Amino acid sequence: MTAARAGDDSATGGRLPFAATPSDVRGRGFSSRASLPVMEGWIDAAVTPLPPRAVALADLAATLAEGVVLAAPLTAPGDWPPADRAARDGVAVASSDTLGAGSYNPVPLPDAVTVAAGEPMPPGADAILPVECIQTDGPFVEALDSAAPGEGVERQGEGLRGGTVLRVAGHRLRPQDLGLLAALGIDTVRVGARPWVRVVLAGGPRSGPETLGAMLTALVARDGGVVELVGPLPADRTVLAAAYAAPGADLLISAGRTGVGDDDVAPLALADAGGLALHGVALRPGDSAALGTAGGAPAVLLPGEPMACLTAYELLAGRAVRRLAGRDPALPHPAVPAVTVRKLVSEIGCTELHRVRRTADGLVEPVASPHRPGLAGAVLADGFVLIPADSEGVPAGATVTLRCFDGTSL
Amino acid sequence: MTAARAGDDSATGGRLPFAATPSDVRGRGFSSRASLPVMEGWIDAAVTPLPPRAVALADLAATLAEGVVLAAPLTAPGDWPPADRAARDGVAVASSDTLGAGSYNPVPLPDAVTVAAGEPMPPGADAILPVECIQTDGPFVEALDSAAPGEGVERQGEGLRGGTVLRVAGHRLRPQDLGLLAALGIDTVRVGARPWVRVVLAGGPRSGPETLGAMLTALVARDGGVVELVGPLPADRTVLAAAYAAPGADLLISAGRTGVGDDDVAPLALADAGGLALHGVALRPGDSAALGTAGGAPAVLLPGEPMACLTAYELLAGRAVRRLAGRDPALPHPAVPAVTVRKLVSEIGCTELHRVRRTADGLVEPVASPHRPGLAGAVLADGFVLIPADSEGVPAGATVTLRCFDGTSL
Numbered sequence: 040m041t042a043a044r045a046g047d048d049s050a051t052g053g054r055l056p057f058a059a060t061p062s063d064v065r066g067r068g069f070s071s072r073a074s075l076p077v078m079e080g081w082i083d084a085a086v087t088p089l090p091p092r093a094v095a096l097a098d099l100a101a102t103l104a105e106g107v108v109l110a111a112p113l114t115a116p117g118d119w120p121p122a123d124r125a126a127r128d129g130v131a132v133a134s135s136d137t138l139g140a141g142s143y144n145p146v147p148l149p150d151a152v153t154v155a156a157g158e159p160m161p162p163g164a165d166a167i168l169p170v171e172c173i174q175t176d177g178p179f180v181e182a183l184d185s186a187a188p189g190e191g192v193e194r195q196g197e198g199l200r201g202g203t204v205l206r207v208a209g210h211r212l213r214p215q216d217l218g219l220l221a222a223l224g225i226d227t228v229r230v231g232a233r234p235w236v237r238v239v240l241a242g243g244p245r246s247g248p249e250t251l252g253a254m255l256t257a258l259v260a261r262d263g264g265v266v267e268l269v270g271p272l273p274a275d276r277t278v279l280a281a282a283y284a285a286p287g288a289d290l291l292i293s294a295g296r297t298g299v300g301d302d303d304v305a306p307l308a309l310a311d312a313g314g315l316a317l318h319g320v321a322l323r324p325g326d327s328a329a330l331g332t333a334g335g336a337p338a339v340l341l342p343g344e345p346m347a348c349l350t351a352y353e354l355l356a357g358r359a360v361r362r363l364a365g366r367d368p369a370l371p372h373p374a375v376p377a378v379t380v381r382k383l384v385s386e387i388g389c390t391e392l393h394r395v396r397r398t399a400d401g402l403v404e405p406v407a408s409p410h411r412p413g414l415a416g417a418v419l420a421d422g423f424v425l426i427p428a429d430s431e432g433v434p435a436g437a438t439v440t441l442r443c444f445d446g447t448s449l
Numbered sequence: 450m451t452a453a454r455a456g457d458d459s460a461t462g463g464r465l466p467f468a469a470t471p472s473d474v475r476g477r478g479f480s481s482r483a484s485l486p487v488m489e490g491w492i493d494a495a496v497t498p499l500p501p502r503a504v505a506l507a508d509l510a511a512t513l514a515e516g517v518v519l520a521a522p523l524t525a526p527g528d529w530p531p532a533d534r535a536a537r538d539g540v541a542v543a544s545s546d547t548l549g550a551g552s553y554n555p556v557p558l559p560d561a562v563t564v565a566a567g568e569p570m571p572p573g574a575d576a577i578l579p580v581e582c583i584q585t586d587g588p589f590v591e592a593l594d595s596a597a598p599g600e601g602v603e604r605q606g607e608g609l610r611g612g613t614v615l616r617v618a619g620h621r622l623r624p625q626d627l628g629l630l631a632a633l634g635i636d637t638v639r640v641g642a643r644p645w646v647r648v649v650l651a652g653g654p655r656s657g658p659e660t661l662g663a664m665l666t667a668l669v670a671r672d673g674g675v676v677e678l679v680g681p682l683p684a685d686r687t688v689l690a691a692a693y694a695a696p697g698a699d700l701l702i703s704a705g706r707t708g709v710g711d712d713d714v715a716p717l718a719l720a721d722a723g724g725l726a727l728h729g730v731a732l733r734p735g736d737s738a739a740l741g742t743a744g745g746a747p748a749v750l751l752p753g754e755p756m757a758c759l760t761a762y763e764l765l766a767g768r769a770v771r772r773l774a775g776r777d778p779a780l781p782h783p784a785v786p787a788v789t790v791r792k793l794v795s796e797i798g799c800t801e802l803h804r805v806r807r808t809a810d811g812l813v814e815p816v817a818s819p820h821r822p823g824l825a826g827a828v829l830a831d832g833f834v835l836i837p838a839d840s841e842g843v844p845a846g847a848t849v850t851l852r853c854f855d856g857t858s859l
Binding site for chain 1: 476477478506507509510511512513514515516523525529530536538563565566567579580581585603607608609613615616621623624625626627628629630631632657660661662663664665666667668670671676708709710711712713753754755758759783821822823824825826827828829854855
């Protein structure tokens with residue numbers, strides 16, 4: 040197979056090719072493919088984050104593990120605690136009343152008041168003695184230890200000064216963040232939108248797009264979207280165009296029928312439904328992906344071969360979902376440095392995704408070449424290494440960036 | 450305050466103290482506290498994983514990001530692909546028919562058949578030429594390049610041999626795992642149970658347990674459970690005992706009223722509702738936590754002070770939830786090595802949790818001492834460092850294990 044050539048668009052900017060309609064590649068093959076940075080640039084220009092939503096803490100809690108990001112910085116509205124209070128259960132005392140107290144020298148406490156952790160300090164008290172340091176004898180309360188001023192007391196603003204920026208916009212909320220918000224009396228929070236993503240399964244051979252619904256639903260949910268699954272539909276230009284153009288979606292993703300066969304009518308249907316902007320990307324797997332618009336929304340066409348579909352989702356469609364959801368558009372996979380066991384060979388001019396697994400001694404080894412179809416390699420893999428278009432690969436023993444399939448960004 | 454003493458139970462096994470009922474600590478303080486390993490051992494003995502559930506892929510997909518784990522190993526039911534097939538769109542040929550073909554030497558192909566990627570190989574064909582290497586002239590099809598035997602063909606079993614163990618039990622499912630299951634024709638999968646967890650908010654001072662519902666719901670959901678939130682209830686022994694003993698829950702978690710104040714009736718209510726096994730743990734924060742049973746289910750009482758509640762959830766209650774859900778009971782926070790900026794001082798005999806953040810140069814520095822209450826420190830922190838009971842801390846420049854608040858285990 041001849042080398043996929045990068046498109047003639049600059050990777051670093053310049054006019055985006057919105058207006059040029061790619062030609063029909065069926066039966067002829069791609070005359071050129073856009074570089075991955077050009078495709079990313081098109082997405083960034085075409086996809087605008089949706090307005091954030093205000094959600095009650097109680098409603099956020101059950102779905103927090105799916106990933107919810109702050110839409111605005113989280114700032115302390117005032118000092119916390121708002122006044123001095125007991126930091127522990129015990130007896131509130133004036134520390135000067137306890138001078139010299141010890142287990143062999145009990146000191147009477149005329150003004151002792153029992154308090155629970157979190158309760159305000161009674162007037163005149165400046166310390167809390169734990170109950171173990173107190174003995175009671177009928178109505179008399181005695182200290183068995185001395186207390187320093189401020190001991191056992193949580194001072195106003197000690198935990199948090201009003202105006203402190205706790206977390207910036209884009210922060211992924213954690214359980215304790217909800218706990219602090221509740222303690223501060225904040226019961227709703229502005230978080231990233233949940234884009235409505237139509238996923239059209241555009242038909243294809245066995246194990247192709249008709250089986251991709253669950254995977255794509257999980258991917259979109261991971262990136263903050265909600266899926267409307269349509270299909271599988273037949274490889275019919277008119278049927279697909281109608282499904283693409285139907286209103287209501289923030290983003291259209293279609294899987295299958297993007298290649299060079301006679302039945303590969305998805306790009307033509309997208310042209311009918313709105314516009315086909317770029318078809319073909321210098322990315323392996325995933326090189327028949329396309330970008331455009333449908334019914335006024337941005338659209339990404341993914342190849343139907345499952346591994347090509349996964350790759351093009353991660354590098355193109357996922358970026359669009361994450362942008363709509365107000366998230367960092369970069370890959371969400373935790374990036375860690377790793378050393379290769381064997382060389383990874385890559386074609387100049389094409390970004391290649393190598394599925395790799397960790398070995399027992401902490402290195403990474405390839406599981407499947409970018410040319411190998413099917414998801415088995417991605418299931419056996421712990422993550423992937425991207426070799427950029429300007430590299431012909433890396434030797435054994437090289438340090439690369441492993442993108443972990445498991446987990447979220449740290 | 451006097452040092453919390455570890456209990457006299459061995460940390461490494463021995464008879465679990467199920468039978469001994471701890472005494473009422475109100476107004477007196479704890480005479481001893483169990484070590485963290487003793488508490489963990491009690492949980493492991495008392496909490497049995499629930500039976501796995503069989504779930505349809507389509508139903509798993511939308512909630513996969515919350516974390517779903519395999520209940521049994523995932524094994525390939527047969528070779529994949531099950532027979533030789535086209536690895537790409539193109540024209541299926543007998544490679545011997547293409548010998549010597551080139552762009553200046555087109556070779557006629559009498560038996561060429563157009564195929565799409567994933568379609569079976571036609572009889573007699575052993576290679577796929579891409580469409581770029583073909584020219585058609587009316588009814589005649591000519592090769593513009595030669596094909597080697599097997600080129601462009603995906604062989605039976607090339608992706609996956611039948612019987613291969615793809616992932617072991619306990620593996621957290623990823624989107625591509627659903628894709629492969631669908632491609633293999635597997636439409637339901639056995640995954641870890643979703644335990645029903647009753648969370649009772651047992652009253653307390655402002656910013657105490659009555660504000661902890663959202664945080665605890667998010668924590669339980671992260672660990673695979675579903676929350677039934679009850680309260681806030683008053684600090685009334687009879688009311689709490691009735692809520693604890695009500696049937697239907699796989700696990701009871703209660704927050705608040707575990708300390709040494711007069712109103713700290715949660716341990717007494719647990720004794721009434723089933724049994725109080727251990728009260729007090731050599732853990733800071735969180736030292737007033739308790740374990741027992743309620744209405745036949747295991748029960749964990751958490752302190753109401755929010756940071757103590759978070760700590761005792763992570764180290765005790767979360768372990769019970771994860772065990773019920775068929776997950777690894779260990780902490781779910783990604784563990785990474787890190788170097789301390791400053792020393793971390795810890796009390797011998799007590800496991801201490803230090804909230805830390807990463808500095809710009811990749812080190813970690815403490816945000817809040819284990820003595821400081823409130824969640825502000827945990828919100829400003831990126832993770833935590835646990836100092837075990839047998840250590841008095843670590844000096845500046847020491848390598849410690851950072852447990853990240855963000856992310857899931859890799």
